[in-house]
Amino acid sequence: MLRFCAYLRGEYGLGVGHAEAHDALRAVESVGICDSTRFRCALRLVCCSKRGDIEPFERAFDAFFLAPPRGLPQSEYAPKHSRPQGEAEEDDATEARRPRIDAGAADDATTWETLLAKYSAAAGSAPPPSIPDEGLPAMLSAASRLIAAVRLGRSRRWRPLARGQRFDLRRTLRASLHTGGDPVVLRRLGHPLRNPRFVVLIDGSRSMTEHGGLMLQFAYALCRRTTRASAFVFSTDLRQITRTLRSSARAGVWPLDELGEAWGGGTRIGASLLQFARRFPARMSPDDTATIVISDGLDTGEAGSLERAMREIARRSAVVVWVNPHASREGFRPESRGMRAALPYVDVLSGADSARAFGELLAPREAEPG
Amino acid sequence: MTQERLREGFAGHGYVAGDDFATALELMLALQKPLLIEGPAGVGKTESAKVLADVLETRLIRLQCYEGLDAASALYEWNYPKQLLRIRLTENDGSSPEAREAQIFGESFLLRRPLLEAIVQDRAPVLLIDEIDRADEAFEAFLLEVLGEFQVTVPELGTIRAKERPAVILTSNRSRELSDALRRRCLYLWLDYPPHAREVEIIRARLPAIDQRLAAQIATFMTFLRDQPFEKVPGVAESLDWATALVRLHREALDERTLEQTLGCILKVREDWTMLAAQRDRYLPLLQDAGNVRANPREESDYGLGSVRARRG
Numbered sequence: 001m002l003r004f005c006a007y008l009r010g011e012y013g014l015g016v017g018h019a020e021a022h023d024a025l026r027a028v029e030s031v032g033i034c035d036s037t038r039f040r041c042a043l044r045l046v047c048c049s050k051r052g053d054i055e056p057f058e059r060a061f062d063a064f065f066l067a068p069p070r071g072l073p074q075s076e077y078a079p080k081h082s083r084p085q086g087e088a089e090e091d092d093a094t095e096a097r098r099p100r101i102d103a104g105a106a107d108d109a110t111t112w113e114t115l116l117a118k119y120s121a122a123a124g125s126a127p128p129p130s131i132p133d134e135g136l137p138a139m140l141s142a143a144s145r146l147i148a149a150v151r152l153g154r155s156r157r158w159r160p161l162a163r164g165q166r167f168d169l170r171r172t173l174r175a176s177l178h179t180g181g182d183p184v185v186l187r188r189l190g191h192p193l194r195n196p197r198f199v200v201l202i203d204g205s206r207s208m209t210e211h212g213g214l215m216l217q218f219a220y221a222l223c224r225r226t227t228r229a230s231a232f233v234f235s236t237d238l239r240q241i242t243r244t245l246r247s248s249a250r251a252g253v254w255p256l257d258e259l260g261e262a263w264g265g266g267t268r269i270g271a272s273l274l275q276f277a278r279r280f281p282a283r284m285s286p287d288d289t290a291t292i293v294i295s296d297g298l299d300t301g302e303a304g305s306l307e308r309a310m311r312e313i314a315r316r317s318a319v320v321v322w323v324n325p326h327a328s329r330e331g332f333r334p335e336s337r338g339m340r341a342a343l344p345y346v347d348v349l350s351g352a353d354s355a356r357a358f359g360e361l362l363a364p365r366e367a368e369p370g
Numbered sequence: 371m372t373q374e375r376l377r378e379g380f381a382g383h384g385y386v387a388g389d390d391f392a393t394a395l396e397l398m399l400a401l402q403k404p405l406l407i408e409g410p411a412g413v414g415k416t417e418s419a420k421v422l423a424d425v426l427e428t429r430l431i432r433l434q435c436y437e438g439l440d441a442a443s444a445l446y447e448w449n450y451p452k453q454l455l456r457i458r459l460t461e462n463d464g465s466s467p468e469a470r471e472a473q474i475f476g477e478s479f480l481l482r483r484p485l486l487e488a489i490v491q492d493r494a495p496v497l498l499i500d501e502i503d504r505a506d507e508a509f510e511a512f513l514l515e516v517l518g519e520f521q522v523t524v525p526e527l528g529t530i531r532a533k534e535r536p537a538v539i540l541t542s543n544r545s546r547e548l549s550d551a552l553r554r555r556c557l558y559l560w561l562d563y564p565p566h567a568r569e570v571e572i573i574r575a576r577l578p579a580i581d582q583r584l585a586a587q588i589a590t591f592m593t594f595l596r597d598q599p600f601e602k603v604p605g606v607a608e609s610l611d612w613a614t615a616l617v618r619l620h621r622e623a624l625d626e627r628t629l630e631q632t633l634g635c636i637l638k639v640r641e642d643w644t645m646l647a648a649q650r651d652r653y654l655p656l657l658q659d660a661g662n663v664r665a666n667p668r669e670e671s672d673y674g675l676g677s678v679r680a681r682r683g
Contacts, residue, residue, distance in 0.1 A: 015550065015554070017554075019554065020554070023401060023403065026400075026401055027397050027400075027401060030396070030397060030400040030401070031373075031393065031396070031397070037389060038373070038389070038393055041389065041390050041393045041394075042393060042397060044390075045393070045394050045397055045557040045558060045559060046397075046557060048558050049550065049553035049554060049556075049558050050408075050548075050553060050558065051408060051544075051560050053558075054560060155437070155438065155506070156436075156437045156438030157437065157438040157439075157440060157506060157508070158438065158440070169450045170442075170447075170448060170450060173450060173453065173454070177467075177471065180467075181457050181461070274599075281544060281545065282503070282544045282545060282546050282547040283547065285545065285546055287437065308599065312601070315601075
């Protein structure tokens with residue numbers, strides 16, 4: 001059991017410590033080891049702490065306890081839970097990946113071949129992304145300014161506030177003990193400002209790679225400045241990079257194999273955003289979340305999926321910001337199919353192309369929750 | 371209590387408990403650890419706690435979480451009006467300040483809220499902390515002491531330890547990410563939508579009088595609905611509501627007219643109705659698969675019981 005717990009921790013990254021190992025032993029003692037289903041279930045209950053742990057746990061269990069004996073041909077052995085992670089995801093994310101090019105959706109005039117190469121929905125590869133060191137201090141300051149500037153209303157929780165609107169009888173009474181029972185010092189309660197959360201969704205498709213450094217620098221700065229930020233990249237797949245950004249001691253290159261088809265491939269904005277909305281609904285809250293989508297809006301996927309995704313995201317966010325690198329150009333009009341579908345659900349459309357612009361994405365405003 | 375006895379007890383109350391769920395309950399009671407149940411809305415998370423209290427023949431204490439919930443609402447609060455009155459009445463009785471303080475901060479002035487109430491019971495209750503994801507992080511941090519040690523510290527009274535540890539069930543709809551610290555203190559169970567056969571079993575357990583074919587049709591149609599990208603996917607609660615409605619309307623099988631009349635039992639968002647209407651070609655065969663069921667029934671009344679029908683006009 002201790003080796004299995006260490007195996008879960010080392011090979012699959014599950015947070016199984018000594019306390020969980022102890023509980024696992026007690027659980028096995030309670031259910032016994034004769035019934036394999038109950039044995040597996042008991043360990044799953046103890047070793048998994050969220051839904052995302054279940055799939056790796058099942059693979060680890062099969063690999064550790066059900067590995068075939070030596071000498072058997074390996075090619076015919078297929079553990080029950082050995083399917084790649086994310087294979088059984090929702091329908092929009094597994095649409096037919098036939099390349100579909102909508103040349104009319106391009107905002108700038110290019111040749112057909114260039115459009116095909118840049119906007120094809122087919123998966124592809126790209127050089128490893130990197131966060132540039134240049135301008136990083138300015139971006140970190142911009143992230144701090146953005147966090148301080150966001151105002152998403154007030155919490156429903158009553159907290160001690162010097163100029164709160166409600167009289168705090170309990171604290172006033174408590175304080176009056178020091179003055180003989182006479183309430184000399186009046187304490188007050190009020191609703192504190194909400195502590196905002198941030199979700200950053202970065203389009204990592206080929207058409208956006210020239211802006212990749214700045215986008216990733218912004219996401220890195222935001223994740224370093226607040227623990228209430230999550231970052232994702234998408235292309236033909238969606239990947240979360242929050243932990244990678246936080247664990248980076250300094251800006252630099254990190255392995256592309258962590259991003260797979262989420263970087264440098266085709267452009268399926270709608271399917272990727274819908275995948276985010278369905279897989280990570282807990283990252284958003286209509287009370288305190290600012291969702292920032294950084295994309296040029298050139299979607300080559302199914303027409304209705306981007307609208308459905310944005311409707312879902314807007315419903316679950318307090319404010320939705322769309323950063324389109326082309327929006328800062330002279331004469332830009334959001335007329336591509338993707339931008340037209342997304343705009344009704346966007347609160348702020350920005351062409352932020354510098355640290356200063358990112359810092360001013362959300363000027364101080366009282367946004368209505370939801 | 372063994373898994374088999376738990377399953378029998380739950381079955382006796384019309385709740386079909388799967389193997390995973392029964393094992394989770396068994397371990398929760400054996401290890402005396404809280405059980406965190408996550409899953410989509412309407413799969414029976416809250417109901418399970420109510421049934422468990424009935425099976426264990428103990429009290430159910432429920433704490434419904436919401437944003438802004440604090441210790442005063444969840445743990446305890448002092449009866450301030452009573453304290454003020456006592457202070458005024460004993461102003462001139464000559465007692466020392468320490469004696470007066472000890473008096474007004476005594477048990478008789480303490481209002482126990484659900485968490486403290488659960489700890490002071492002589493017989494271990496079932497404590498349901500419902501929709502913990504709706505409370506904020508500050509409340510989660512506050513829960514850690516309670517769930518870790520089953521003790522509460524009241525500064526004026528000292529530390530109150532549980533005489534009998536309650537069976538704690540926390541439910542979450544995953545509208546917000548819970549902290550790792552809270553998760554590590556709990557056993558974790560993901561309660562998903564039931565497979566077809568179990569859903570039929572659930573419907574028949576709650577409505578023994580329902581026709582088996584109708585129950586199977588309902589389960590088939592609900593399985594179809596849950597594959598659609600609705601804003602609010604219907605759960606088991608909606609299946610049971612729908613089944614109850616159909617039984618009350620004396621329907622023996624599904625048809626398109628019945629579906630239109632009772633759609634409000636299963637889909638609760640206007641956009642989902644529109645999306646379903648666009649899928650008519652896909653769901654119509656499911657209704658027609660009921661054998662002698664017609665997609666567009668003849669005009670006839672529904673008077674009578676069972677298979678008795680009377681034609682209009």
